[in-house]
Amino acid sequence: ALGFSMVALHSRRTEGEDKIFATNNAALNAAKVVGSDRVVNASIGALLNEDGSLSVLPTVIDLLRNLPPEEYAAYAPIGGLPSFLEAAKKAVFRHHVPKGYMEAVATPGGSGAIRHAIWNYSEIGDAILTSDWYWGPYKTVAEEHGRTLETYSLFDEKDAFNLTSFKEKTVSLLEKQSSIVILLNSPAHNPTGYSLSMEEWKEVITFLRSQASNTEKRIILFSDIAYIDFSGDVDDSRAFMELFGDLPQNILTIVAFSMSKGYTLYGMRCGAMIGISSNPDVAKEFKSANQFSNRGVWSNGTRPAMTVLAKIFEDPQLLKQVEAERRTLQDMLTERADVFIQEAKKANLKICPYKAGFFITIPCKNPDLVAAALQKEYIFAVPLGKGLRFAVCSVPKIHCATVPQTIARIIQQV
Ligand code: PLP
Known part of the structure; x- marks a missing residue:
């Protein structure tokens, strides 16, 4: 007490x-x-x-070290440098760009994206859904914002993705809530190291599509790819993202980009959230709601890190x-x-x-x-x-x- x-x-x-x-x-x-x-x-x-x-x-650190003073000292725009947002989309999708309307907002790492997704896409008091093995801050962020965290079993008896448990929990939350935010960390899940197979991803998406047939409900799939750059082939590891295209308008996918691991810039606190929707208004609203939240919570992000990513994706040799x-x-x-x-x-x-x-x-x-x-x-x-x-x-x-x-x-x- x-x-x-x-x-x-x-x-x-x-x-x-x-x-x-x-x-x-x-x-x-x-x-x-x-x-x-x-x-x-x-x-x-x-x-x-x-x-x-x-x-x-070393290349990332060199780029950072050699920036002109004003690239360190100046503010970045609230929503992020436009060149950074373009680079972040490239870094996230590579050759697997989903079809749809897409907007990006800079955030302080993937953590910032988690925060905005929870705050802007669930109601106060709602439960956020993730797997029973999860990164502890999911719960911290949910509770910091007056939400709770509920879990499904990540693995079945064959040590594969437990689709049955995932479905059960999703259905039961959608009975109680008008919207559901699902935090799904794959590939290279923290803490287990699991990655959903393409088949498992397809089953997840097919199921969510079926749930979206109830147009009163809003489904937000939050794809946390914090470790994607350490999960094998650059392109193969991103193939599942094409499944985020052409979804019903009441499914919004948010992909969380982070420079912490993939660019070894943990302390620079730089990342982005990318929203993908089949409805242009949903994409526009994504931009404005999350940009507003930037201003309302931490203002703008870390300019030098943004500039470094922009430079990497502007120069194929650097990449x-x-x-x-x-x-x-x-x-x-x-x-x-x-x-x-x-x-x-x-x-x-x-x-x-x-x-x-x-x-x-x-x-x-x-x-x-x-x-x-x-x-x-x-x-x-x-x-x-x-x-x-x-x-x-x-x-x-x-x-x-x-x-x-x-x-x-x-x-x-x-
Ligand atoms: N998601 C997971 C699963 C993580 O383990 C981490 C970092 O440890 C993050 C997101 C976000 O990290 P950052 O806010 O540094 O981008």
Whole structure:
């Protein structure tokens, strides 16, 4: 229970310390005591090199460094630099542009897009829908704005996308609400690393189309592609986006673009939300509502980051360079994940179906106890509701090879 409190009623929260930051702090403290080479810090959601330094794309950093002063100092337009918005659309879709009317608004990362989507497309008090394995801030953002978060089971008994559960939850929310915002993080889902197959995407869209036959209802599919640039082939990984074209007017798709991972500019807080609709008025309204929200919440975004993206997509040579540099990072990540999965198999350690991305998730009972016991072995993974999140993105390959055995043993013991 709270003691004396000054905050408004709606801001009184029971939430404790963020588990990701708490785990990271514990790892940093342990490193001070036993040395960083004995500590496996699998808490951080950023790609690190084998030596523990942050992975950056040199071309992106060079572009940023060489901008003229006014590109740092000046405001960007409220909705984002037009050249950035054009580049963001290219970065998102590449050769898989959906048919429809499209508008883009700059946001501070994908997080900003999540915020605006929830605020502008659900009613106060509504439930937002996502899967049972989810990135914690989905709930934070929903609750910050007076909404709740409801979940469906991400996986079925065959470890494929649980379409049945997805359908059930969608139907039941649409019975209670006039609109539904669905947060769907694929490919390279955080925390499991799952990516919906093209078949699964088609089933999702077919189902949503069927629900849209009730024209009283509004369906907002929020496609969170935060990790798409680390999920395999540039074009293949984007093929599903064509399914966002030609949908009924009461289905709006919003794709969230982020420069955090794909351009290693986490701290620059730059991204965009792109709305796709078959109705031009819906697209126009998307632009104005979200631009208004920019002004009303954080004003404008980070100009230098916007300019960098615009430059990359104006020059094919630069884009090629960025992609080559990113490929090296992707290879490093894939090697770690491969070795983790291989060793997990040997150790009979069950993991969620991983296709790509920064994290591998180990389902287990009593995640908090397991995480605490692992910390005694200097392994720092984040406890979630139903398992542990292990950030292969931030752990050197040599540790990815040994850790599964230890995790398997600790889970047996707890
Ligand atoms: N969505 C998911 C699933 C994420 O994991 C993240 C970052 O960790 C984001 C969105 C948004 O990140 P940013 O706001 O830095 O773009």
